[in-house]
Amino acid sequence: MTSDTIAAPRTPAPSRRRGSNLEKWGWIYMRASGVLLVVLIFGHLFINLVAGEGVRQIDFAFVAGKYATPFWQWWDVIMLWLALIHGANGMRTIVNDYVMHAGTRRVLVWALWLAAAFLILLGTLVVFTFDPCLGVTPGSELAALCTA
Ligand code: HEM
Structure with missing residues (x-):
């Protein structure tokens, strides 16, 4: 049997590698974050x-x-965190499935995580440091409220 043939049903599973299984946790993360995202997005x-x-x-x-x-x-x-990590991990799956060249795959997956990390950082900063009075000039609509 070659490696690209589907094994017969009930064939004993090949012995597993020891240690944590990141792909499994990624798979579980997609399901768990999906459930939470339904609530958060809707x-x-x-x-x-x-x-x-x-x-x-x-x-x-x-x-x-x-x-x-x-x-x-x-x-x-x-x-923001759940959706960006979910989206980046989903794109990583697609890149791994379709990009045949190992070097290109590595560059794209790195680019995905860098973009996600940058957007998570930026978004988190915006949400927690947002100040409606920042940069308000005298005479503008918010001036009265902000100087009160
Ligand atoms: C209502 C909220 C959402 C639910 C319930 C949901 C659920 C899921 C699930 C269960 C998967 C895994 C599919 C598989 O392994 O075959 C998945 C994949 C994916 N999701 Fe989401 N998702 C949601 C929102 C989002 C958002 C907001 C994004 C983008 C930021 C996104 C991007 C992706 C991508 C790129 C994949 C990979 C698709 C693939 O493997 O072909 N999803 N989603």
């Missing part, structure tokens, strides 16, 4: 687009209000 869409005045309520004040609330800060940050 909750996010409901609150932003359906509840209250719906899509018309979204403006600077709406976003500033959400980022002044630890609950929504954490909601968005957890969604």
Whole structure:
């Protein structure tokens, strides 16, 4: 039997390598994060687009209000981390499946993790350091509120 032939049913599994199995944990992560993302993404869409005045309520004040609330800060940050790691790991699977050249594969997978890490860092900083009064100039719409 060559290695690309599917084994007969009930063939005993070949002996496993010892140690942690990163691919298995990656597979479990995709399922677990998928379940959490359903709740986080649909909750996010409901609150932003359906509840209250719906899509018309979204403006600077709406976003500033959400980022002044630890609950929504954490909601968005957890969604950001889970989705970016999920997306990058899913793309890694696709790259591993389709890119035949080992060097190209390594470069692409590195690029994926670097892009994900950069966006996670940037997004987390934005959510936790957001200040609606930053850069407000006298006479602007927010000046009265911010200097009060
Ligand atoms: C409602 C939320 C989501 C659920 C329930 C979900 C679920 C899943 C599951 C179970 C897999 C594994 C499929 C497999 O192994 O065959 C997967 C793969 C993937 N997901 Fe998600 N996902 C969600 C959101 C997202 C988001 C927001 C992104 C992008 C940031 C994303 C990008 C991917 C990619 C690129 C793959 C790999 C596809 C492949 O292997 O062909 N997913 N998703």
